[in-house]
Amino acid sequence: MTYCVGLKFNRGIAFMSDTRTNAGVDSISVFRKMYTWEVPGERIFVLLSAGNLATTQSVVSLLDERSKAVAERSPSLLKTPSMFQAARMIGDTVKEVIATSASGGQNADAFSASFIFGGQIKGGEPRLFLIYPEGNFIESGDDTPFFQIGETKYGKPILIRAYDADMNFSQAAKLLAISFDSTIRANLSVGMPLDLLFYERDSLMVTYKTRLEQDDPYYREVSEGWSEALRAAFNQLPDFPFNA
Incomplete structure (x- = not known):
């Protein structure tokens, strides 16, 4: 299990991910789940991953490989004309990897993975997407300014209650830190470093x-x-009026 959050607000986008990967209580490892592709002054992409580790690493490796020697590779994230097309390319890559992994008759659910993808291309707006294992995706908006993947339930309440579109980056970091701390305290499958x-x-x-x-x-x-x-x-709230 893992926990990742992409949080969009007026100032920009904040991303946070844990690094714990486990295959049982006695097999715990640290793996990076945040990846970036950047052409300074032209585009910046950030990808967070959750799910089957082999699947997520295969997706990232394919995207990375196809982004090198851009003039000779197609498709490439570094050539997409819009954030929408970039999200669509990632979704197609997810489907490709899962279909290949499950081609031997194994259950495709065993290779499931989801992603948060965000960034900006020059001339467009910053955008944030949630990409599902099926390859389809949704985009954040005013009603849904953040996305979570992995172990989402423990860290969601603070995000809902304290989110403010006008917050600065320091406040966003504080909000994310509390969300992750709540999750780490409640679930051993999510852990530091972040x-x-x-x-x-x-x-x-x-x-x-x-x-x-x-x-x-x-x-x-x-x-x-x-x-x-x-x-x-808790101590300041009134006690329940119980009379035995």
Whole structure:
């Protein structure tokens, strides 16, 4: 299992992903789930992955391979005319990889994978997509400003309650940190370190990228502060009027 979030707001797009991959309680590994393709000043793409590790790595490897020697490769992410066409290309690649993996008669569900894809191409708007294992996809909008993949239920409430389209990147990082902390505390299949990336509207390059380790002082401060704030809020609420 994993947890990834793409959060679109007026300033740009924030992305965060965990790095834990496990095949049982005694087989835990760290794998990157955030990938970027960038032509500074022309386009920037960010892809987050969840699901079967072999499938996600095959999809990313194919996209990466087809993006090299662009003049000689087709199709290529670096030649797509729009974010929509780029999302469609990723969806087609997902279908291609799953169909190939399941060609021996195995259940295609075993190779399932989903992706969050976002970025911007010069002349267009920043866009954010959720790509399903079937290869189809949906786009974020005013009513759905963020997408989650993987273990989504524990980190969703804070995103819904605290999201603000006018937030800055520091506030977005705080919101994502709380969402991930809530998920990590509730599910052992999601874990540190966490990859964080900001893309600022119209910059057409990665604005900021970092990895938060287990002992990161900011993450620990937010984690502990959120726990204390929840306890304080709980204690301030009225008790149930119970009379035995």
